[in-house]
Amino acid sequence: MNLDYNGKKPQTSKNKYFWQSLRHAIAGLFAAFKTEANLRRDIWLALIVVGLGIYYQLTYLEWLAIILAIFIVLMAEFWNTVIEYLVDLLVDHQFHPLAKQIKDISAASVLISAILALLIGIIVFGHAIFN
Numbered sequence: 552m553n554l555d556y557n558g559k560k561p562q563t564s565k566n567k568y569f570w571q572s573l574r575h576a577i578a579g580l581f582a583a584f585k586t587e588a589n590l591r592r593d594i595w596l597a598l599i600v601v602g603l604g605i606y607y608q609l610t611y612l613e614w615l616a617i618i619l620a621i622f623i624v625l626m627a628e629f630w631n632t633v634i635e636y637l638v639d640l641l642v643d644h645q646f647h648p649l650a651k652q653i654k655d656i657s658a659a660s661v662l663i664s665a666i667l668a669l670l671i672g673i674i675v676f677g678h679a680i681f682n
């Protein structure tokens with residue numbers, strides 16, 4: 552994680568303007584993509600799924616289901632990353648049974664979202680391929 556602020560005083564007060572909130576949210580997006588290999592893998596998978604969707608000419612409702620599935624998985628990955636950082640901040644990488652439980656349950660939420668995406672993918676592409 553890059554914690555170098557180029558000598559500037561880091562901001563710890565609330566954002567005052569929308570563009571400030573947006574800039575920090577985009578910085579968070581880049582930070583997550585830079586550090587999380589799982590997130591980068593999910594983006595590649597999502598791009599492949601979108602390519603297949605274009606190839607099989609999915610309907611309006613099928614696209615809706617696929618887009619929802621992709622964003623639910625990404626949201627779960629982002630929250631999992633947040634929880635991992637929070638736990639590391641709290642226990643400073645020391646072993647703690649509760650830290651393990653929190654991280655494992657958080658990882659389980661990603662697994663559940665991935666199962667949902669897989670089911671949606673099977674239903675949508677199964678229908679598109681065999682009909």
Ligand SMILES: Nc1ncnc2c1ncn2[C@@H]1O[C@H](COP(=O)(O)OP(=O)(O)OP(=O)(O)O)[C@@H](O)[C@H]1O
Pocket residue numbers: 589631635642644645646647648650651652654655658
């Ligand atoms: N402080 C800790 N105390 C106890 N167990 C921990 C601790 N930190 C990590 N673990 C265990 O190691 C696993 C991996 O932790 P880590 O923070 O590296 O997640 P990760 O490999 O980035 O997970 P993911 O694959 O979901 O991104 C956790 O699921 C947990 O079982």
